[in-house]
Amino acid sequence: MFQVLFDLALQLTGSPVQFKHIHGTGWSCIIGDLDYAQAKALGLVLNEIDVTKNWEEHLINVFKSCHVHYKRKIREKRYDDIIANDMLALLTASSEVEINQLFDNIEKAEAEWAAFYRQKWIIASLNKHMSKIDNETWVASPNNTNTAEAAHALSNRRGKNLKIVTAILQGRKLDKERFTSIHVHQKYNVPNRGRDRRLITRNVLSNKRQANARVKKLNNTNKTVLTKRKQNARASSSKKKAKKTITIISDDSDEEDKCNNNGNDKENNVTKSLSKSDELEYQERALALKERELDLREREAKVRIMELTNIEKERELNLNS
Missing domain, CATH: 1.20.5 (Single alpha-helices involved in coiled-coils or other helix-helix interfaces)
Incomplete structure (x- = not known):
C-alpha cells in the first residue's frame, strides 16, 4: 500500500518521496492510528529504501500515533482509575526513567498491555522524549488524525x-x-454554510425565536401560578381537617351546623370560581399567542413573496442584459 502511494506521488510530482531521517530533507513525520500491521508495513517499506536501519528504528525516527484513539481505548476498557491515570501519564512523561516507572506500576495489574506498549517504536510514537523526531517537528505536528477522519464525513x-x-x-x-x-x-469571501443567512431570513428567524420565548415564559408563569394555588388550597383543607372540634349538645346545635355547612359551601364556591377564572385567563392568553403566530406567518409569507418577485426581476434583468 505504501509502495503504491510513493509510486503515485512520483508519477504526479516527478520527484520521489524523501524522508528527513534518510535523505536529510523531505517528510519528517507521519501521523497515523496505532495499527500494528500498517505501522510495520510502513517500516518495511522504509527499510527497503534504507537498509542500515530495521523497520522499528525507521518508525522511531518518523512515526507518530494518534493520542485521541489511545485515550479512547483506555476509556472503553474501563481500567482501574489509578492504572488509567498511569496509562495517560505516559503521554506527558518527561524522561525515560519516569516512563519505566509508570510501566512498572501498570505491569502489576495489566502485564500484557505493558508488554505491548513498552516496545520502543510504540512508546516513541506516543511520547516525544522517546522519539527521535526533533522537538520542533513534534510540537508543530498534530497529535491526532482528525483531519483525515473528517474526510469520511461525506x-x-x-x-x-x-x-x-x-x-x-x-x-x-x-x-x-x-x-x-x-x-x-x-x-x-462568501462561505457556504448550507442555509440562507440573508437579512430578511435572519429577521424572520429572530421573530420566531422571540415568539417561542414568550410562549414558554407565559406557559411557565401560568403553571407556577396554578401549582401555587393548588398547594394553598390543599394546605388550607389539611389544616381544617387537623383542627379538633368540640361538639356541645344544646338546642342551638342544629342552627350552628347549618351555619358551618353554609360557610363551607361558600368557600368551595369561591375556590371553584377562582379556578374557572384562571382557566379562562389561560385560554385567553393562548388565543392571543395563536393570533400572534398567525400574524408572524402572514408576515413571513409576504416577505417570501417579495423575495420571489425580486428573484424574478433579477432574472429578467439578466436576460435583457
Whole structure:
C-alpha cells in the first residue's frame, strides 16, 4: 500500500518521496492510528529504501500515533482509575526513567498491555522524549488524525448500497458542488454554510425565536401560578381537617351546623370560581399567542413573496442584459 502511494506521488510530482531521517530533507513525520500491521508495513517499506536501519528504528525516527484513539481505548476498557491515570501519564512523561516507572506500576495489574506498549517504536510514537523526531517537528505536528477522519464525513452523503455507476456519478456531482462552493468562498469571501443567512431570513428567524420565548415564559408563569394555588388550597383543607372540634349538645346545635355547612359551601364556591377564572385567563392568553403566530406567518409569507418577485426581476434583468 505504501509502495503504491510513493509510486503515485512520483508519477504526479516527478520527484520521489524523501524522508528527513534518510535523505536529510523531505517528510519528517507521519501521523497515523496505532495499527500494528500498517505501522510495520510502513517500516518495511522504509527499510527497503534504507537498509542500515530495521523497520522499528525507521518508525522511531518518523512515526507518530494518534493520542485521541489511545485515550479512547483506555476509556472503553474501563481500567482501574489509578492504572488509567498511569496509562495517560505516559503521554506527558518527561524522561525515560519516569516512563519505566509508570510501566512498572501498570505491569502489576495489566502485564500484557505493558508488554505491548513498552516496545520502543510504540512508546516513541506516543511520547516525544522517546522519539527521535526533533522537538520542533513534534510540537508543530498534530497529535491526532482528525483531519483525515473528517474526510469520511461525506462518504454516505448521496446514499448507501448504490450501484457502482450511480455512486460514481453522485460522487462526481457532490465533488462539483464542493469545488464550486470553494471557488465562491475564495473569490468572493462568501462561505457556504448550507442555509440562507440573508437579512430578511435572519429577521424572520429572530421573530420566531422571540415568539417561542414568550410562549414558554407565559406557559411557565401560568403553571407556577396554578401549582401555587393548588398547594394553598390543599394546605388550607389539611389544616381544617387537623383542627379538633368540640361538639356541645344544646338546642342551638342544629342552627350552628347549618351555619358551618353554609360557610363551607361558600368557600368551595369561591375556590371553584377562582379556578374557572384562571382557566379562562389561560385560554385567553393562548388565543392571543395563536393570533400572534398567525400574524408572524402572514408576515413571513409576504416577505417570501417579495423575495420571489425580486428573484424574478433579477432574472429578467439578466436576460435583457
